[in-house]
Amino acid sequence: xxxxxxxxxxxxxxxxxxxxxxxxxxxxxxxxxxxxxxxxxxxxxxxxxxxxxxxxxxxxxxxxxxxxxxxxxxxxxxxxxxxxxxxxxxxxxxxxxxxxxxxxxxxxxxxxxxxxxxxxxxxxxxxxxxxxxxxxxxxxxxxxxxxxxxxxxxxxxxxxxxxxxxxxxxxxxxxxxxxxxxxxxxxxxxxxxxxxxxxxxxxxxxxxxxxxxxxxxxxxxxxxxxxxxxxxxxxxxxxxxxxxxxxxxxxxxxxxxxxxxxxxxxxxxxxxxxxxxxxxxxxxxxxxxxxxxxxxxxxxxxxxxxxxxxxxxxxxxxxxxxxxxxxxxxxxx
Numbered sequence: 140x141x142x143x144x145x146x147x148x149x150x151x152x153x154x155x156x157x158x159x160x161x162x163x164x165x166x167x168x169x170x171x172x173x174x175x176x177x178x179x180x181x182x183x184x185x186x187x188x189x190x191x192x193x194x195x196x197x198x199x200x201x202x203x204x205x206x207x208x209x210x211x212x213x214x215x216x217x218x219x220x221x222x223x224x225x226x227x228x229x230x231x232x233x234x235x236x237x238x239x240x241x242x243x244x245x246x247x248x249x250x251x252x253x254x255x256x257x258x259x260x261x262x263x264x265x266x267x268x269x270x271x272x273x274x275x276x277x278x279x280x281x282x283x284x285x286x287x288x289x290x291x292x293x294x295x296x297x298x299x300x301x302x303x304x305x306x307x308x309x310x311x312x313x314x315x316x317x318x319x320x321x322x323x324x325x326x327x328x329x330x331x332x333x334x335x336x337x338x339x340x341x342x343x344x345x346x347x348x349x350x351x352x353x354x355x356x357x358x359x360x361x362x363x364x365x366x367x368x369x370x371x372x373x374x375x376x377x378x379x380x381x382x383x384x385x386x387x388x389x390x391x392x393x394x395x396x397x398x399x400x401x402x403x404x405x406x407x408x409x410x411x412x413x414x415x416x417x418x419x420x421x422x423x424x425x426x427x428x429x430x431x432x433x434x435x436x437x438x439x440x441x442x443x444x445x446x447x448x449x450x451x452x453x454x455x456x457x458x459x460x461x462x463x464x465x466x467x468x469x470x471x472x
Contacts, residue, residue, distance in 0.1 A: 145171055145308070145319050145328035152314060159312050166223040166247055166272065167296060171308055171328055173217035174268050174300040175321060177210045177254070181266065181302040190261050204260050207231055210253035210268065224249055225275040226282035228449055230418040235449065237282050247295070248273040248287055252418040255299075256384025265303035267386030271422040272296040284449050291421030291442035298422065299386045309335070309390065311429040316393065337432040338396035341459040342377050345388045346400040353404035357437065357469035385414070389423050389457070393430055398458035400466070402437065412436065412454035416446055420453050433463040437470040 143151075149164040159167075180189055189205050211231045218224055219236075222243035228235040230252040238244050249272055256266035272295050276286050298310035306321040308328055318332035344365055351362070365377040380397070382388050388399050403412045414420050424434035424441040434441045434457035441453065456463050 143330040145310075145330070148317065148319075148330050152312065156314055158314055162223050162245055163247065163272065163295060163312070165221065166218070166245070166249070167298075167310065167312075169217055169221050169223070170214070170249070170251075170270055170298075171300075171319075173214045174306075174308060175326065175328075176213050176217070177206075177268060178300065178302050178306040178321060180209055180213070181206065181260075184263070203231065204254070204257045206260050206266075207254050207257055214251055214253050214268070214270075218249060221245070223247055225279065226286070227251070228287055228417065229253060230415055230450070235282060235284055235287060246275050248275050248282070250287065250417050250422075252415070255386045255419065256382070259382070259384050264384065265301055265382065265387040266384050267299050267301040267390075269299045269386060269419055269422050270297065271417065271425070287417065287449055288446040290445055291416075291424055294421060294425050294442075297425040299389070299426070301386050301390050303387065307331075307390070309393065309426065311426050313429070316426050316430045318393075335393050335430050337393055337427065337430045337459055339431075339459060339461065341396035341398065341462060342375060343380050343391075343395065343397035344377055344400065344462070345379070345381050345392070345397060346402075347381060347383070348379065350404055350406075353406050354402060355404065357466065357472070358400070358402045358404075360469055361466040385419060385423065389427070392432070392458045393426070396459045398456065398462040398466070401455045403454040410452060412452045414453060414455050416441070416444060416451045416453040417449060420455050423455075424457060427457045431460065432458050433460040433467075434458075435463055435467045437467055 153159045211229050220242045223245035224247050225244050226235050226237045227249045251270040255269050259266050273289050296312045300308045308319045316335040319328035320331040322329050364372050368376040401414050420441050427434045436454045456466050
């Protein structure tokens, strides 16, 4: 079988569909190279002195791991000088990062969660990087936070890397979802799954069940139905899968079907959820929809949400379309 590299795929897509400008193609390649570097650091583990905490907190007040900080620096340094970006924003940084004046500027904005699943770093469970690309507003001379506050439907590219038994890069530019596997010997990304589709039928769900006592009634109703199994209203048995790395849970759903849920709950009823709209929910929702699934916050399509701030949080229900529509419908009753 002919091996197709990431670069070959992007060039072919440009020729066939004219949807990937050269500058966007080069930006995606730079992000992919940064993910290779992060994968190498993750793979070294304790041998590279990258495990444990960094002794600092991010903007959300969460303790940062050494790999969180390192991954953030790798992505910033890889992308700041290429001339493809106007600015970047990271889950790990208080404010956005403008491209230094000593470097050329581009027309895109890059947002990323440099290392998703931090709680799994030290125990050798799959973790990953999530990224989203937006066009900078027309006529923008200097980047502002407002420039980033675009609904997810305006993304021009999104993807994630999973650092697990294999390192994979899953990408969409609005023309389906495609998976590339890192050939560690050759150092290249090779296309291994083209046009991924989420199976319509599912028997798996992902949710942090330890929060069950805090769930709002629509979520409790939905989970109770799943747990009732073949004797309940759904008439079949469901299995729960929870990795606590969003990238790993979403990757499983893209391959096997299922639904991933991180709902708001009664602990902080005034907060809309825990996951970050700009760095996690939007890019994952773009991928899920491109693969034939659905993604909502329980009330509306995530990609239609108008962000109000850079680190906005949101409830997330994504995966197999029928399941997402069912639990979303319960919220409307």
